[in-house]
Amino acid sequence: MNARMPPVCTIAAVFAAATAALAAETYPAKPVRFIVGFTPGGGSDMVARLLGQKLGETWSQPVVVDNRPGAGGNLASELVVRSAADAYTVLIASSSFTIQPALYANLSYRPVEDFAPVALASSSPYLLVVHPSVAAQSVKELIALAKVQPGKLNYASAGAGSALHLACELFKSMAGVDIVHVPYKGTNGIPDLIAGAVQMTIAGPPQTLTHVRAGRLRALAVTSSKRAVVAPQLPTIAEAGVPGYEVEAWYGALVTAAAPRARVDQLAAAINRALAGADLRDKLAVQGLDPRGGSPAEFATVIRDDIAKWGRVVKDAGIKAD
Numbered sequence: 001m002n003a004r005m006p007p008v009c010t011i012a013a014v015f016a017a018a019t020a021a022l023a024a025e026t027y028p029a030k031p032v033r034f035i036v037g038f039t040p041g042g043g044s045d046m047v048a049r050l051l052g053q054k055l056g057e058t059w060s061q062p063v064v065v066d067n068r069p070g071a072g073g074n075l076a077s078e079l080v081v082r083s084a085a086d087a088y089t090v091l092i093a094s095s096s097f098t099i100q101p102a103l104y105a106n107l108s109y110r111p112v113e114d115f116a117p118v119a120l121a122s123s124s125p126y127l128l129v130v131h132p133s134v135a136a137q138s139v140k141e142l143i144a145l146a147k148v149q150p151g152k153l154n155y156a157s158a159g160a161g162s163a164l165h166l167a168c169e170l171f172k173s174m175a176g177v178d179i180v181h182v183p184y185k186g187t188n189g190i191p192d193l194i195a196g197a198v199q200m201t202i203a204g205p206p207q208t209l210t211h212v213r214a215g216r217l218r219a220l221a222v223t224s225s226k227r228a229v230v231a232p233q234l235p236t237i238a239e240a241g242v243p244g245y246e247v248e249a250w251y252g253a254l255v256t257a258a259a260p261r262a263r264v265d266q267l268a269a270a271i272n273r274a275l276a277g278a279d280l281r282d283k284l285a286v287q288g289l290d291p292r293g294g295s296p297a298e299f300a301t302v303i304r305d306d307i308a309k310w311g312r313v314v315k316d317a318g319i320k321a322d
Contacts, residue, residue, distance in 0.1 A: 027087070027266050031062045034092050034253075035080050037073030043204065043289070044073075047121050047251040048092040050283050054274040072161065072321065074100060074107065081109040085258035087267055090118070095250045096163045098306035102314035103161045103321040111307065116264050117299035118253040119271040122289040125224035125248055126167055127208045128237060129217045130200040131193055139221050139240035142200070146177035154180040156189025156201040161321040164188060166310055167202045167223060167247045169317045174242050193217065204249060205230045205288030223247040230288045250292070252299055268296050 032055070034048040045067065052063030068076040073096055083089035091097075101111055109115075128139065134153075136142035146153050157165035160183050172179055182189065182198050190207055192198050194216045202223060209230065211217040221237045222228045225246045237245040253271060255264060274280055275291040284291050313319070 027263050028059055028061045030088065031064055032059075033089050034063055034065045035076045035089060036065060036067045036092050037069060037076030038067065038094070039069045040067055042094075043124065043206075043249055043287075044092050044094045044251055046287050047284075047289065050280060050287075051092075051121055051253075051271065051274060054277065054280045055270055058270065058274065072096060072100060072103070074104065077111075077115075078108050080254070081114045081256055083256055085256055085260070087255045087259040087263035089255065090267070091115070091254045092121070093252055093254055094163070095248070095306060097254075098303055099161065099163065099166060099310045099314070101307055102311040103319070112300075112304065114257050115254040116257045116259055116261075117296050117303055118255060118264055119268045119296065120250060120252040120292040120294050120299045120302060121271060121275065122284055123224075123248045123250040123292050124204055124287075124289045125222040125228045125230075126164070126202045126204055127212070127219050127231065127234070128171070128200070128202050128221045128223065129193070129208050129212060129219050131196050131198070132215065132218050133196055134199050134218070136220070137218075139235070139237055139242065142220060143175045143177055143241055146175070146179055150178040151180055153199045154182050156182050156184055156193050156198040158188040159183045159185050161314075161319055163249060164202055165319070166313050166317075169319065170247060170313050171202065171237065171242065171245065173313070173316060174245050202247075209288070228288075229285065229290065250302065251289075252292075252302075264296055 034052050036044045036048050038044050048065045052065055056063040068079055076091060080089055080091040097111060100107060130136060136145050155168050157168060188203050188207060189198055189201060190203065193201055194211060208217060212219045219231065219234055221240045222231060222234050223237055225236065227236060272293045275293040281291045
């Protein structure tokens with residue numbers, strides 16, 4: 001051993017002391033960056049901007065939203081994993097984060113081991129909608145129609161491997177129907193659905209409710225386990241004919257796993273306080289988003305359960321990423 005090289009135990013002690021000192025500092029003492037893996041205007045972006053604005057007011061430190069779209073959100077995830085271990089670079093992930101392990105065999109990061117979940121910020125149901133020409137007024141009628149006309153109905157999605165694609169494939173599997181997938185790139189296919197080129201889809205309230213209210217689309221059900229605040233008249237898919245079906249879009253904060261635990265807890269507490277405020281809750285509700293909150297451990301459970309769930313769907317349906 002090099003005589004000038006300090007013992008391993010000494011190095012470990014110094015590192016531990018430095019980490020403890022870092023965690024004890026006022027947090028945040030500088031701007032925080034929220035990384036979003038998709039273009040502006042989507043669910044992740046809306047949550048990042050609304051939550052970031054509220055936290056910035058509380059902290060008296062700016063929260064900068066940095067959109068890094070690409071590879072289904074993987075580019076943003078890679079950026080956060082490689083960021084400094086100080087909890088100043090935060091991934092605002094969507095539920096598609098839990099789909100990536102099943103779609104990409106060679107991810108440059110490990111979704112569970114390389115990230116520290118902080119808090120689940122919000123969630124939103126999807127709506128099952130059909131074109132008005134479809135002769136189905138309910139989920140049961142849609143299933144019956146699909147069974148007597150296998151392969152005749154089709155559905156739009158935002159692309160192979162997207163959350164909307166998997167939500168529809170889960171519906172097909174659990175309902176035992178054959179409905180053809182029509183993938184779109186850069187859009188969820190709503191314009192074609194309105195035009196009648198495709199017959200149905202599962203998509204979020206911001207993309208569907210306006211058209212439902214105008215009579216351009218017909219909503220049959222919501223995908224969540226409970227009826228949605230934004231459309232309380234609609235049954236859940238589970239109560240309308242497919243028991244056990246449940247899919248929600250969610251958005252939450254994660255940092256690199258190397259970040260100090262004390263800072264993870266501080267950030268989680270700040271997010272939970274922000275979500276408890278009526279002003280942020282009201283702003284989320286306008287976008288069809290339900291505030292959630294909770295502990296890092298609870299969010300970690302959501303992530304692990306979803307990874308297992310979507311892994312089964314991808315495998316059973318033989319889905320490949322675009």
